[in-house]
Structures are given as C-alpha cells and as structure tokens.
Amino acid sequence: MKASFLVAVAALTLTTALSQTVQAQGHADTVAHFHIGINPTWRPADWSRPAEGALDSDPTDDNKLWLFSMPPIHKAATPGWPNWEHSNGNTFLVLSPILEDGRHVTKPGDPTKELYTCNFLYSKANGYGDPNGATHLNGWSSAFGPQGAWNLAAGDPNNAPAWSIQLRRERVSSNLDADDFLMLLSDDTPVLQADGQTHTFGQRWLAGENAWGIHTHLYFYFWLDEADSEVSVVLSAHDAGGLCQRSADVTVRFAKTVVQPIPGDLNNDGIVDIEDLRIVMENFGLSGLYSGQGPEDDDHEDHDHK
Numbered sequence: 515m516k517a518s519f520l521v522a523v524a525a526l527t528l529t530t531a532l533s534q535t536v537q538a539q540g541h542a543d544t545v546a547h548f549h550i551g552i553n554p555t556w557r558p559a560d561w562s563r564p565a566e567g568a569l570d571s572d573p574t575d576d577n578k579l580w581l582f583s584m585p586p587i588h589k590a591a592t593p594g595w596p597n598w599e600h601s602n603g604n605t606f607l608v609l610s611p612i613l614e615d616g617r618h619v620t621k622p623g624d625p626t627k628e629l630y631t632c633n634f635l636y637s638k639a640n641g642y643g644d645p646n647g648a649t650h651l652n653g654w655s656s657a658f659g660p661q662g663a664w665n666l667a668a669g670d671p672n673n674a675p676a677w678s679i680q681l682r683r684e685r686v687s688s689n690l691d692a693d694d695f696l697m698l699l700s701d702d703t704p705v706l707q708a709d710g711q712t713h714t715f716g717q718r719w720l721a722g723e724n725a726w727g728i729h730t731h732l733y734f735y736f737w738l739d740e741a742d743s744e745v746s747v748v749l750s751a752h753d754a755g756g757l758c759q760r761s762a763d764v765t766v767r768f769a770k771t772v773v774q775p776i777p778g779d780l781n782n783d784g785i786v787d788i789e790d791l792r793i794v795m796e797n798f799g800l801s802g803l804y805s806g807q808g809p810e811d812d813d814h815e816d817h818d819h820k
C-alpha cells in the first residue's frame with residue numbers, strides 16, 4: 515500500500531515537479547520564499563528606510579527561530595506579513611489541482627480525493643495572476659534581512675556554521691487524513707509525510723550573500739475531497755546544531771478559493787452587492803466614536819451645584 519502510494523506520487527509528480535523546477539529556475543528572482551530566521555520580535559523602525567533604526571520588543575528571543583512570509587520591502591510582499599495571510603487575516607495561499615493530460619489525479623485507494631498544490635503568481639502591485647509576480651510558495655530561504663538582524667550565523671567559505679535547520683510537521687487540519695499532506699523535494703523525494711517527521715535543509719555557501727545559508731525548493735501537496743475548501747498544516751523550525759531555539763508553531767492555511775479584502779465588502783464574501791448595502795442600511799446612523807476626553811468638567815460643575 516505504502517509502496518504503491520509512493521510510486522504513484524513519484525510517477526505523477528515527475529513531470530509536474532520538474533516543470534515547476536524549470537519554471538522556478540527560469541524566474542529565479544521571482545520565487546516567493548518561506549523565510550527562516552532568528553529574532554522574531556526585531557523590526558526596522560521604518561520600513562521605508564530599513565537600514566536605519568530598530569525596534570525589538572523582546573530582547574530574550576534574539577536566538578529564537580521563526581518562519582515568515584515575504585517582507586514589506588519585497589515587490590511580492592505578503593499583505594499580512596509575517597504570516598501567509600491577507601491584511602485582514604483572510605487566507606492568502608491558493609491551491610490548484612494537478613492535471614496530468616488534462617485530468618485530475620486521484621488518490622490511490624480513495625478516488626474521492628484529488629491532488630492539489632500551491633503554485634500561483636502574485637505581486638504587491640497587481641495581485642493574483644500577475645505574470646511578473648513571484649511564484650508561490652516553492653522556495654525556502656534563510657533570512658538575509660535588514661541590518662542582518664534575522665540572519666543565521668554566516669560563517670566563512672572555509673568554515674560552515676554549526677546550525678542545522680530542520681522543518682518539522684506538527685499536525686494537519688482535522689479535515690485531512692494523516693496521509694493527505696506531504697511535501698516533495700525538487701528530485702521528487704517525499705518528506706513530512708506524517709506528524710512529527712522532520713526535513714533537514716541543506717547548508718550552502720551563497721556567494722551573493724557572502725554567507726552560509728539555505729536556498730532550496732520544497733513543494734506543498736494535498737489530497738483533497740470536494741468538501742475540503744480550506745486546509746492547514748502546522749510547521750515548526752528547529753536547530754539540530756543547538757545554536758538557535760526552536761520556533762513557535764506556525765499555522766499555514768491554504769484554500770481552493772480565497773477572499774481578497776475589497777472596500778465595501780462588509781460581510782467578507784468577496785463580492786460587493788445588495789447584502790453589503792443591507793448591512794449599511796440596517797446600521798445607518800450608528801456611531802462608534804468614543805473619546806476619553808469626555809464631558810468631565812460639566813459633570814464636576816453639576817455636582818458642585820447640587
């Protein structure tokens with residue numbers, strides 16, 4: 515059973531994963547990376563000048579790992595950075611079905627489930643489907659952030675640092691069976707096939723960064739039935755080398771259809787229509803204004819004269 519499953523996955527992904535890899539290599543600058551860094555509470559003081567000034571709300575987590583999305587300075591910045599979310603918390607990552615010769619790929623042993631992956635283009639300026647956007651979400655990279663504050667130890671060309679970063683699958687959403695989620699390396703090796711499994715990232719000398727780092731491709735795959743409109747996986751990052759503390763658990767949500775925030779969509783269903791207008795009419799004239807500068811002096815005078 516397990517062997518046939520793996521054979522099926524390997525066979526069906528041979529063409530798709532390879533084409534994705536070619537695509538990713540052909541647009542090397544436009545792959546959206548899942549970033550792995552340290553010091554989750556550090557921020558530049560002003561994102562318009564990220565090289566100057568800093569805020570750090572917690573000095574005790576400077577060696578703690580974290581996983582984050584595309585930072586605000588990137589042309590494919592994630593609206594809800596550092597999470598993979600829209601600015602209002604709506605799901606951001608879109609799943610699309612894998613097609614082989616125009617047909618959906620069904621799960622071995624369960625023909626009600628079909629294979630989906632995350633492979634869409636997005637830019638901050640033009641949103642989903644921008645041909646010049648970044649491919650989501652295939653790249654994994656160590657952080658090379660502003661002022662180096664999120665960076666793993668750099669080492670030098672002849673001395674690799676001691677860190678060894680592992681990605682761990684904690685759990686998947688309750689609408690998935692344990693084997694409904696897996697990740698594939700560029701060579702089609704499946705990883706993170708069960709809760710508690712880890713994948714150790716390779717360590718590479720990145721001449722452009724003048725540092726040792728992580729730069730690899732690792733693809734998300736889900737077997738989904740018709741009712742699985744949204745799924746999630748909980749991941750964490752660990753350092754087997756002992757230099758960094760483990761990250762917090764990160765929930766990454768994916769959906770077949772996402773609802774982009776748009777002005778006027780008061781019920782958050784993705785469409786501005788009469789139902790939104792009804793909400794306005796039913797609440798017309800309400801005021802939510804509140805000021806701490808109340809009529810305190812008047813009250814005092816009232817009391818004084820009673």
Ligand SMILES: [Ca+2]
Pocket residue numbers: 553554555556570571572573574575576
């Ligand atoms: Ca900190």
Ligand SMILES: [Ca+2]
Pocket residue numbers: 778779780781782783784785786787789790
């Ligand atoms: Ca609406």
